[in-house]
Amino acid sequence: MIIELGHYALVLALATAIIQGVLPVLGVRRGDPSLMGLAANAALVCFLLVAFSFAVLTFAYVTSDFSVKNVWENSHSLKPLIYKITGVWGNHEGSMLLWLLILVFFSAMVALFGRNLPETLKANVLAVQAWIATAFALFVLLTSNPFARLVPAPGEGRDLNPVLQDIGLAIHPPLLYLGYVGFSVCFSFAVAALIEGRIDAAWARWVRPWTLAAWTFLTAGIAMGSYWAYYELGWGGWWFWDPVENASFMPWLAGTALLHSALVMEKREALKIWTVLLAIMTFSLSLLGTFLVRSGVLTSVHAFATDPTRGVFILAILVVFIGGAFSLFAFRASHLKAGGIFAPVSREGALVVNNLILTTATATVLTGTLYPLVLEALTGDKISVGAPFFNMTFGLLMLPLIAVVPFGPLLAWKRGDLAGAAQRLFAAAALGLLAAAICYYAVNGGPVLAPFGLGLGVYLILGALTDLVLRSGLGKVAAGVAWRRLSGLPRSAFGTALAHIGLGITLIGIVTVTAFETETVVEMKAGAVVDVGRYSLRFDGMREARGPNYTEDAGHFTISRGGVEVSEIWSSKRLYSARRMPTTEAGIRTFGLSQLYVSLGDDMADGGIVVRIWWKPLILCIWGGALVMMAGGVVSLSDRRLRVGAPARARKALAQDHDGFRSDRPKIINVIDSKG
Amino acid sequence: MTRKQKRLAIIGGGVAFLTAAVLLVMFAFSQAVAYFYVPGDLAKAGVAPGTRIRLGGLVEAGSVKRGEGRTITFTVTDTLATVPVTYTGILPDLFREGQGVVAEGAFVGGSPVFVADTVLAKHDETYMPKDVADRLKAQGVTLGGEENIR
Numbered sequence: 001m002i003i004e005l006g007h008y009a010l011v012l013a014l015a016t017a018i019i020q021g022v023l024p025v026l027g028v029r030r031g032d033p034s035l036m037g038l039a040a041n042a043a044l045v046c047f048l049l050v051a052f053s054f055a056v057l058t059f060a061y062v063t064s065d066f067s068v069k070n071v072w073e074n075s076h077s078l079k080p081l082i083y084k085i086t087g088v089w090g091n092h093e094g095s096m097l098l099w100l101l102i103l104v105f106f107s108a109m110v111a112l113f114g115r116n117l118p119e120t121l122k123a124n125v126l127a128v129q130a131w132i133a134t135a136f137a138l139f140v141l142l143t144s145n146p147f148a149r150l151v152p153a154p155g156e157g158r159d160l161n162p163v164l165q166d167i168g169l170a171i172h173p174p175l176l177y178l179g180y181v182g183f184s185v186c187f188s189f190a191v192a193a194l195i196e197g198r199i200d201a202a203w204a205r206w207v208r209p210w211t212l213a214a215w216t217f218l219t220a221g222i223a224m225g226s227y228w229a230y231y232e233l234g235w236g237g238w239w240f241w242d243p244v245e246n247a248s249f250m251p252w253l254a255g256t257a258l259l260h261s262a263l264v265m266e267k268r269e270a271l272k273i274w275t276v277l278l279a280i281m282t283f284s285l286s287l288l289g290t291f292l293v294r295s296g297v298l299t300s301v302h303a304f305a306t307d308p309t310r311g312v313f314i315l316a317i318l319v320v321f322i323g324g325a326f327s328l329f330a331f332r333a334s335h336l337k338a339g340g341i342f343a344p345v346s347r348e349g350a351l352v353v354n355n356l357i358l359t360t361a362t363a364t365v366l367t368g369t370l371y372p373l374v375l376e377a378l379t380g381d382k383i384s385v386g387a388p389f390f391n392m393t394f395g396l397l398m399l400p401l402i403a404v405v406p407f408g409p410l411l412a413w414k415r416g417d418l419a420g421a422a423q424r425l426f427a428a429a430a431l432g433l434l435a436a437a438i439c440y441y442a443v444n445g446g447p448v449l450a451p452f453g454l455g456l457g458v459y460l461i462l463g464a465l466t467d468l469v470l471r472s473g474l475g476k477v478a479a480g481v482a483w484r485r486l487s488g489l490p491r492s493a494f495g496t497a498l499a500h501i502g503l504g505i506t507l508i509g510i511v512t513v514t515a516f517e518t519e520t521v522v523e524m525k526a527g528a529v530v531d532v533g534r535y536s537l538r539f540d541g542m543r544e545a546r547g548p549n550y551t552e553d554a555g556h557f558t559i560s561r562g563g564v565e566v567s568e569i570w571s572s573k574r575l576y577s578a579r580r581m582p583t584t585e586a587g588i589r590t591f592g593l594s595q596l597y598v599s600l601g602d603d604m605a606d607g608g609i610v611v612r613i614w615w616k617p618l619i620l621c622i623w624g625g626a627l628v629m630m631a632g633g634v635v636s637l638s639d640r641r642l643r644v645g646a647p648a649r650a651r652k653a654l655a656q657d658h659d660g661f662r663s664d665r666p667k668i669i670n671v672i673d674s675k676g
Numbered sequence: 677m678t679r680k681q682k683r684l685a686i687i688g689g690g691v692a693f694l695t696a697a698v699l700l701v702m703f704a705f706s707q708a709v710a711y712f713y714v715p716g717d718l719a720k721a722g723v724a725p726g727t728r729i730r731l732g733g734l735v736e737a738g739s740v741k742r743g744e745g746r747t748i749t750f751t752v753t754d755t756l757a758t759v760p761v762t763y764t765g766i767l768p769d770l771f772r773e774g775q776g777v778v779a780e781g782a783f784v785g786g787s788p789v790f791v792a793d794t795v796l797a798k799h800d801e802t803y804m805p806k807d808v809a810d811r812l813k814a815q816g817v818t819l820g821g822e823e824n825i826r
Contacts, residue, residue: 371705385705392700523746
C-alpha cells in the first residue's frame with residue numbers, strides 16, 4: 001500500500017511540476033502577481049512530494065520488501081543497513097529518482113532563498129526548473145518506474161553489486177548529482193533571462209552563488225569518486241579517462257569557466273552573452289552526461305539500438321532542452337546589449353584566456369568521449385580512446401592555463417600591467433624553478449616532465465599566495481597593519497587563492513604519482529619479505545573470515561622501515577555469496593601524504609600467492625588539493641557580497657561602509673535598486 | 677590600440693589557440709587510440725608490431741596457465757582463430773575460462789604472441805564485454821545467457 005502511495009506521490013509531483021511550469025509564465029505575460037507567486041509554493045510542494053516518494057522507496061529497501069522488483073533486483077536481507085539505504089540509488093531507477101529529487105530540491109531552494117529576486121525573473125526561473133522536472137518525472141514514471149511490483153514476491157533478493165557495497169556509494173552519487181544537477185539553476189536563470197530579454201550585472205550576482213555551490217559539490221563528487229575507484233577497484237588507478245568519468249568532468253570544466261566569466265559580468269558587465277551561453281552549455285553537458293551514463297550507449301551503439309526506450313527518451317529530453325535553449329539564445333542574444341570594453345591585458349583579458357582554454361579543453365574531452373561512438377555508428381570500427389589521447393590533448397592544453405592562473409588576480413580590471421604582474425610573480429616563478437631543479441637532482445634525471453610539472457605546481461601555490469601578500473602589504477608595512485588589511489580583505493579573495501592553491505596541490509600530486517610511483521608484482525609465501533622503496537613488507541600468511549554476506553581470504557603484512565616494524569596491512573579477496581562474485585579489497589596504509597597499496601592476486605600451485613604492491617608518493621595531494629579547492633568554493637560562497645539576500649543587506653551596510661575595497665559597489669547597487 | 681585592434685588581437689589569439697587545439701586532437705587521434713580486434717580479424721587487418729590494439733574474445737577453456745610465476749599465459753579465441761596472450765600482473769577478479777575478455781597491448785617483434793599490459797573483465801559475472809559479444813555474434817557464435825548481455 002505504502003509503495004503505491006509513493007508511486008502516486010510521484011504522479012502528483014509530475015502534475016505539480018506541470019502547473020509550476022505553465023501558470024507562472026502566464027502570470028508574467030499578464031502581469032498577474034498571484035499567478036507568478038504560485039511558482040514558489042508549487043516548487044516547495046513538488047519537492048515534498050518527490051521527497052516522500054523517495055522516502056517510500058528507501059523504506060522498501062530498509063524493510064527488504066522484495067515484492068518491489070527494484071528492491072528484489074538490488075538488495076538482500078542480510079545486507080548491512082547502510083548498504084540497504086545506499087542501494088536505493090545504486091541502480092538505474094533509484095538513481096534517476098535521486099536525480100529528480102535533487103532537481104526539485106534546487107527549485108525549492110530557489111523558491112526559499114530567492115525572496116529578493118524580481119517577481120518576474122523568479123517566476124520564469126522556477127518555471128524553467130519545472131520544465132526540466134516534468135521531463136525527468138515523466139522519464140522515471142514511463143521508463144524507469146522504481147515502484148513496479150513482483151507477484152508473487154520472492155523470498156530473497158539478488159543483492160547489490162558487491163563493488164557498490166561500500167561507503168563510497170553513500171557519498172559519491174549524491175554529491176555528484178548535487179553538483180551537476182545544481183547547474184540546472186544556472187541554466188534556468190539563463191533561459192529566464194533570455195525569455196525576458198534583459199540581463200545585467202545583478203543577474204550575474206544572483207547566478208554566482210548557485211554556480212559556486214554546484215561547482216563545490218561537483219568538485220567534491222568527482223574527487224570522492226576518484227578516491228573510491230582508487231581504493232575499491234584494486235588496480236591502484238585514480239583516474240581512467242573512462243567515458244563515465246568524463247561525463248562528470250566536462251560539466252566541471254565548463255562550470256569552472258562559468259564561475260570565472262560570471263565574475264567578469266558581475267564586476268564589469270562585459271561577456272554577458274558569453275556567460276549566458278556558458279550557463280546553457282554547462283547544464284547541457286550535465287544532461288549529456290546523464291544520457292551517456294543512463295542510456296547504455298557507452299557499452300555499445302548497438303546495445304543502445306536494441307533497447308532504445310530509455311536512451312531515446314533521454315535523447316529526446318537532451319534535444320528539446322539543449323536545442324530549445326540554443327534556439328532561444330540565437331533569437332534573443334542580439335537583444336542583449338554588449339557590455340563594457342577592456343584591453344587585452346587586463347583582469348578581464350586573463351579571465352577570457354581562462355574561458356578560452358577551459359572551453360577548448362572541454363571540447364577535446366567531449367571529442368575524445370564521443371568519437372568512438374560516432375566512428376562505430378558510421379564505419380563499424382571499434383576503437384578505444386584512453387589515457388594516451390587525453391594526456392596528449394587535454395594535458396598539453398592545460399599547461400598554458402596553469403602558467404596564466406597566478407597572473408589573473410594580479411592584473412587590474414579594464415587595463416592591466418603585464419610587466420608589473422610578471423615582476424611580482426618573479427619570486428613565485430623562481431621558487432618554482434628551484435623546486436624543479438631540486439627534484440631533478442634528487443631523482444637523478446628521470447622523466448624530464450616531472451620536475452617541470454612539480455615546479456609548475458609550486459609556482460601556482462606561491463603565485464596564489466603572492467596576491468594575498470601584496471594586498472595585505474606584508475613585509476612593507478607593520479605586521480599589525482598587514483594583519484588588519486588581510487582580515488579586511490573580502491572573503492572571495494581568500495576563496496580565489498584557496499581554489500588556485502588547491503589546483504597547485506592536485507597538480508603536484510598527479511605529477512608525483514604519475515612519474516615516481518613504483519609497482520612490484522611478486523609471488524610470496526608466508527614469511528617472505530619484499531622491499532618497496534624505503535619500506536619492506538613481510539607476508540605473514542592468510543586468514544579466512546566471514547562477513548554478513550561474504551566470505552573472505554585476508555592476507556596479513558607487516559611493514560617495517562630500517563628493520564623496525566612500523567605498521568601492518570590487511571589485504572583481502574572477498575566472495576559475495578548471493579552473486580558468487582569475487583572482489584579485491586586492497587590494503588592501504590598511509591605514510592604522510594604517500595600510500596602503500598597492496599592487492600592480492602592468484603594462489604600459486606606451491607602455496608604462495610601473487611601480490612601486487614604499489615608505492616604511491618604524495619598521492620593524497622590529488623584529493624587533498626580538491627578539498628582545498630572546495631574550501632575555496634565555500635569561503636567564496638560565504639562572502640557577504642554573495643550571501644543569499646545580500647543585495648538588501650548590502651545596501652544598508654554601504655551606508656556605514658567606508659573601508660575602500662568595495663569601490664566597485666555603488667554601480668551594482670544602482671542596478672539592483674532600479675530593478676527592485 | 678583602438679577598440680577594433682583590441683578585438684582583433686583577442687580574436688586572433690583565440691583562433692590561433694583553437695587551431696592549435698584542433699591540430700593536437702587530430703594528431704592524437706592518429707597516434708593514441710587503440711583499435712579493437714577479435715582474433716579472426718587479425719589475419720586480414722595486418723596489425724604492425726608495436727601498434728597498441730585491444731584484443732577481445734573468449735578465454736579458451738583449458739588454456740590458462742597460471743601458478744608458474746607472475747606471468748600468466750592464456751589463449752583468446754573467437755572460435756575462428758586463436759591468439760596466445762601473455763600478461764604479467766594480477767588478473768581481474770572476474771577473469772574466467774570460457775568468459776569474455778578484452779586485453780590491451782601489442783604484438784612485439786615478429787612474434788605471434790600478444791603481450792598485454794591491461795586485461796579487462798567487467799563488474800558482473802554474467803557480463804560479456806559488449807564489443808566482444810557484438811563481434812562474436814556477427815561471426816555466428818552463440819553465447820549462453822544471452823539476456824545478460826546488455
